[in-house]
Amino acid sequence: MxxxxxxxxxxxxxxxxxxxxxxxxxxxxxxxxxxxxxxxxxxxxxxxxxxxxxxxxxxxxxxxxxxxxxxxxxxxxxxxxxxxxxxxxxxxDAPGDELTISATVAFSHFWLMPRISEFSRQYPYINLRILSQDNMPNLQLGEADVAIRFGNGMWPDAHAELLFEDEVFPVCSPKYIGVDGRIKTPADLTSYSLISNETDDPTWTGWNEWLSSFSIVVPKKTLGLRCSFYTEAIYAALNGQGIALGWTHLVEDLLQQGRLVRLTDAAIKPRGAYFVVVPTRQRSKETANLFVNWLQIVLQEPGPQTL
The missing domain is CATH 1.10.10.10 (Winged helix-like DNA-binding domain superfamily/Winged helix DNA-binding domain)
Structure with missing residues (x-):
């Protein structure tokens, strides 16, 4: 030939x-x-x-x-x-390429940013761009190369892979509740200021749903500070303004550091879960594949990570 x-x-x-x-x-x-x-x-x-x-x-x-x-x-x-x-x-995929990662504000703030430096140490040639936004980016238009989202795993024109399910439980500052251990059951929480946040996500767990899971009706007078974002609710709890709902993977570092404490062993599993999402109508970047693999390895490591 x-x-x-x-x-x-x-x-x-x-x-x-x-x-x-x-x-x-x-x-x-x-x-x-x-x-x-x-x-x-x-x-x-x-x-x-x-x-x-x-x-x-x-x-x-x-x-x-x-x-x-x-x-x-x-x-x-x-x-x-x-x-x-x-x-x-x-x-x-060339060295020095930019990888755009989109994550919800809460996940980016409490989980991703404390750990992303480890990814950069492993892959120093990848230039990272982090988009902290609760709205899902249009992956087909290139608004992000990979996204981390909480939901049911169904997004149009995207492939979603489960990262982890979560648990939700009450947390507060050690100084807010004191050391007398007055909160023993979920019902005891209604005597304190409960910090909530606004959301349009039907799969997100708020106080009404959480307490209802234990057959507890929330008296209106017990409702405390209402925030626009989950990050604000957690910072309000850190500053001793009341009790917020902690999501395991979002507050694990704060619990390990002793800045927040968990109240009662009671917890519920939310209806949604966290997924890593990539576009389906085009080939994924090799750098995006490296990030997804790194993400899965880190999440498999036992115990809270403080990189």
Whole structure:
């Protein structure tokens, strides 16, 4: 079998032909390629001489492809596009490439940021961009390369892989509750200020759902500070303003550090879970795959991580 090099005509001539056939003009092809019109005409002439037939019909002030020219045009267009796509994908994975990670504000703040430096130490050539946003980015439009989200695992045009399920339980500052251990059961919580946060996510667990799981009705007078975001609720608890609901993976470091304490052994599992999400209509970046693998390994490590 002959080598491709011997089977193919001049690649320079093919490049010129692709531009001339796509633009239907030798002049415009010359402008795009940064050469003279005469140079374009010469390359086309050499190509036609090599094939032994005409590729263009020279008309008054314009050119048109012959039938054989149209066949070659379709082939070169497909081949050049395929090469361009491959080059684009390879450049995405080149050292120094940017990896955009989207995570909810709470997950980014309490879990991801304290740990992401370890990923950077392992892969120093990857430039990271962290998007902290509760709204799901459009992965198909490239708004992020990978996302970490809480929900039911069903997002359009995206593949979601389960990271972990969670538990929800009451937490507060050690100074707020004191050391007398007055809270023994979930019912005891209603005597204290309960910090809540607003959310549009139906799978998110709030105080009403949590207490209802233990057949407890929440008296309106016990409701305390209401925050816009979960991060604000946790900081309010850290500052001794009441009791908030702690999610295991979000408050584990704060519990380990002694900045928050868990109240009662009572806990419930929320309806949703945390997922890592990647686009489905395009090939994932190799850097995104590295991040997903790293994420899964870290989450499998026992005990709270304080990297």
């Amino acid at each position: 002959k080598s491709l090099r011997k089977q193919l005509p001049s690649l320079t001539a093919l490049t010129v032909f692709e531009a001339a056939s796509r633009l239907s003009s030798f002049t415009r092809a010359a402008e795009e390629l940064g050469v003279t019109q005469a140079a374009v005409s010469r390359q086309i002439h050499l190509l036609e001489k090599d094939f032994g037939f005409a590729l263009f019909m020279r008309l008054h002030r314009k050119v048109a492809l012959t039938d054989k020219g149209k066949a070659l045009s379709a082939a070169t267009s497909d081949a050049f596009n395929l090469i361009a796509e491959a080059v684009t994908d390879l450049r995405k």
